[in-house]
Amino acid sequence: MARSKYRVLAGLMRNERRSLPELIELQNRKLRRLVEHAYEHVPLYRRLFQQAAVRPAEIQSAADLEKLPVIDKTLLRAQPLDDLLDRRIGREALIEKHTSGSSGSPFRFFVDPSFDTWCKAQYLRPYITNGRTPFDRVLHFTAFPGAKPRRWFERIGLMRERTIGSSLPVETLLTELCEQHVDIVQGYPSVLAGLAAAVERNKPEYRKPRLVFTDSELLTDSVRMQIGRAFGVPVLDVFGAYETDNIGYECSQHSGYHLAIDCVAAEFVRNGKAVAPGEEGHLVCTVLDNYAMPLIRYNLDDIAAASPDPCACGRGLPLMSVIEGRMVDRxxxxxxxxxxxxxxxxxxxxxxxxxxxxxxxxxxxxxxxxxxxxxxxxxxxxxxxxxxxxxxxxxxxxxxxxxxxxxxxxxxxxxxxxxxxx
Ligand SMILES: [Zn+2]
Missing domain, CATH: 3.30.300.30 (ANL, C-terminal domain)
Known part of the structure; x- marks a missing residue:
């Protein structure tokens, strides 16, 4: 069943107005359905459940996930691919995705078209909720500049997004910034820091963006300040992974990252056990809408902590602090x-x-x-x-x-x- 990205997005935006107990109830419902599905149709999970002597009915909420083992890329790579997939779906009906490899550990996974649509909506939520409108022009510096033809709504001036290769010389990025007259600038912290330095050095005439977003790398305080100073607006950071899409984002309060608990069941885990709010642990996620290749208790290899306090903005989605992204080099x-x-x-x-x-x-x-x-x-x-x-x-x-x-x-x-x- 095809679903529209904008319909999914409307649902996700409605979730922002739900209370935390309502969101937890929604998460539990989705989790129970996913666990039942994975046990019935995905050989890996049938085996993991049996090894742990756990029946799907014993997983009623995120707190019960501790009964199952934590999995990671290494474990998944060691399995025959067919054991990871819903065995009723032919591979030709699935969309193959790759992690970028910047973590030093590339990994391929599969999604069905329905989850692919879901991800596109989930990707947009952090930007929409922070004030991006369909009329804004976005300049996005990324390692994967798309060469997609302009779609009909872009031709009439809606959802315009220009992607530029982030590895181009900073002079080229600066020229784009000056010529495009954009409302929103988006990119990796290191790339925007380089651009911010060029702006401070050259003091060019350009239209100041209304919003600046960073993603994909750890945003240190000094880089945040440097970018904010150059562009004249506070930076909003977005946190996500290829396997989960965007699952955390700052709001204008900058009190941490709102965690998309309507999309993932997140745990903060040390030695297989959940740690208390405020304590740091590995961020372990169960992706609630990927039915073709379920990821249950999947270690994202990031270090984060749950925040016990609600955000002053009033959103029900709880907060987490990201201590360390992409925990590769120590x-x-x-x-x-x-x-x-x-x-x-x-x-x-x-x-x-x-x-x-x-x-x-x-x-x-x-x-x-x-x-x-x-x-x-x-x-x-x-x-x-x-x-x-x-x-x-x-x-x-x-x-x-x-x-x-x-x-x-x-x-x-x-x-x-x-x-x-x-
Ligand atoms: Zn907030």
Missing amino acids: AVLPDGSKVSPMQFLGKLDSIGELALEYQITQTALHEFRVTLVPRRELNMADRERVAHIIRQQHENARVIVLETGEIARDASGKRRTFISEI
Whole structure:
């Protein structure tokens, strides 16, 4: 049964006005239906349920999901593909999707046309709820600039979105910004930070956007401030993954990310167990509308925490804080323990007046390379200040400070702020 993206979107927007208990009731209903379906029709889940000695009827709410194991890409990749899919559907009826590989762990998965439509609506909600209207012109810097022909509603001036390759030189991005006269700018934090620096440097004449959105990378406080300052509006960050689409977004209160519990059942998990609100854990999601290839207790490899407090904006969707997106590279301390690179990055944010952009590479256990795009010529004291910040976290580390004109981006056009080579 085909459903319209805008009808789904209207339903999602109505959910924003529902209370938290109503949303939890909706989530439980969807979860029970999905679990029943996965057990009946998807061989992997039949097996996982049996191994855990759990019957579908024992999963009545998200809290019951703990009875099942957490799964991840590694486990799914090791299965025959047919075991992951609703066995009644031919593969030719499904749409194949890929993660970008920027996480260092590419993964392909399948959706049916109905969930594909659902995702397109889910994708739009964070922007619509924050004030994007059908009449706005959007300039979107992305690793995947689409070459889609303009659709009829774009030709009459509705839902206009221009996508530009994020790995193009910043001068090209700046020219687009100046020529397009857009209402909304959207892109990765690192790309918009580069553009913000170019705006501050060149002070061009251009129409200021009304809204600025970031996505796909961790937004540090200094980058948020830099982008906000250059464009003159606060940044709104959106959080999502390929497998879930957009599931978290800021509102104008900036108190955290509203969690789309009408689309996913999210858990914050350490060692297989849910942690208390406010405590950080792996973000584990059950995707409530993907029936072709269900993902139940799927570890997204992000670190986040549930926020116990409601948002002042009045939305019923609860809040979470994202501690660390794409938990790929970890810093290694002298004792061998691995920690979040935010320990380093958070402190380095204080060198904002020295550098426009920076990247830290841990090249060996006791060696770091800090590459930065300086705002002015660096002297010995500046370099020592950078080295000192690293040594505060990693005693006696050898720190090499390099200056560059531009930080290289990876194949998908994102700039990685922390890289571990060990
Ligand atoms: Zn809010």
